[in-house]
Amino acid sequence: MIQISTGDSRPIFRQIVDSIRLQIATGELEPGTKLPSVRGLAMQLTVNTNTVAKAYNELTAQGWLESRPGLGLFVSKPRKLFSDRERERRLNEAVQQFINQVIGLDYDPDELLQRLERDLRALDIRSARSAGNE
Amino acid sequence: MIQISTGDSRPIFRQIVDSIRLQIATGELEPGTKLPSVRGLAMQLTVNTNTVAKAYNELTAQGWLESRPGLGLFVSKPRKLFSDRERERRLNEAVQQFINQVIGLDYDPDELLQRLERDLRALDIRSARSAGNE
DNA sequence: CCATGTGTACTGTGTGTGGTGGTACAGTAG
DNA sequence: CTACTGTACCACCACACACAGTACACATGG
Known part of the structure; x- marks a missing residue:
């Protein structure tokens, strides 16, 4: 479950990134799990699809998620992320x-x-x- | 000595605030010490006077500095800052x-x-x- | 008195980021 | 073919940051 707070000073897309990354790191989201669709999560959080896409993009670029074209985004297997x-x-x-x-x-x-x-x-x-x- | 770095992601005025607050907290700047003038520090850092004034304003509002009209800004005596x-x-x-x-x-x-x-x-x-x- | 230096308060102007809204396209599954 | 997926654009608005210039009240040294 991903939640955002209007009282939080962080940008919305950053709240999403932090929330998902935390859930992956703690094992709450296991490798292979499918994430909510961009449009679905945007609807649920009542935010713009671009904002969710921006968060997903960052997580994918950093190796937390993997994109399977036409299917969706999935939690990737753990690996070394930084030098x-x-x-x-x-x-x-x-x-x-x-x-x-x-x-x-x-x-x-x-x-x-x-x-x-x-x-x-x-x-x-x-x-x-x-x-x-x- | 206050320094700023272009490679730092923090805004310039925040770098100034953090730098001075750190020096006060560690005792490097003692209560009663006069700070560089707004225009002087701006010249030294090759930064706009408004940027320095903004940093000084925040430090004054939080109780780290005290303003003596016409004279300048001075490190204030330690006291409780937050509830x-x-x-x-x-x-x-x-x-x-x-x-x-x-x-x-x-x-x-x-x-x-x-x-x-x-x-x-x-x-x-x-x-x-x-x-x-x- | 006057010039200088002090903080402070304005009014602009430009740039970058964050967010929203909308459209479009390629890939996949039914 | 239809519906869903991610992705890539475009335009617009709001806000923070930084810069530039002007102005004012205060204190000090001539």
Whole structure:
């Protein structure tokens, strides 16, 4: 089930991308599963078809989905998505951004780490994407 | 010293805000210190004066800086900036955003936490903002 | 008094992104 | 042939960002 929120500051197409990517990473959506059609999901979310198509395009370009012409989009099998340099760059960017966002909130570092650990473990990420598959 | 990078995806005024806020939070800029003038910093960064003014305005609105008419802007004394609800909301938003950014990178949760702990402790944040001052 | 430097507030103008609406086309299944 | 699929366009509007210029009130040093 994909949901979007008007109160969310993120663009609509990004909410869709994040939502689907999260469901794939947690195993809620398994490889081979067919996704709702562009027009169907757009109807359900009451948004434009182009907005859904944009989200699907990004997910396909990043290797999360695969397109079968005339049939639809399907969750692809896990594989390595980024180079080591790109992984490191993105992680560093995410860390810096996180720090900038919490820097004025006066939280203790231990409290921040504890909170992150709780939310990270609650997801139960499938981490078999870079190893154990050919 | 404030620097901006053209390769950074963040808007210029946000880079300025983050940079100054970080320097205040780490104690690199002490309360009472006078900041570069709007026109001076704009000249130094080869950026429009309005862009610098926008950054300074946000920092002043959030309580990091204080304006003395005709004199300039100065680092204000630490104090509580947000309500408890706002603090919690912003922390939650930052955590969710961080997770969304690293979810496809196939990092082990422990590795993520270790990295965050390292970068957080390296900053040595001044955490006396909500207690011990009147 | 006057010139200079300070923040602040406007009014434009241009560019890029996000979102919507509509049309069109190739591939697949019934 | 019909209906569904993704995909690629086009046009339009709204908004944020950045730049450019002007103006005003304040404080300081001549």
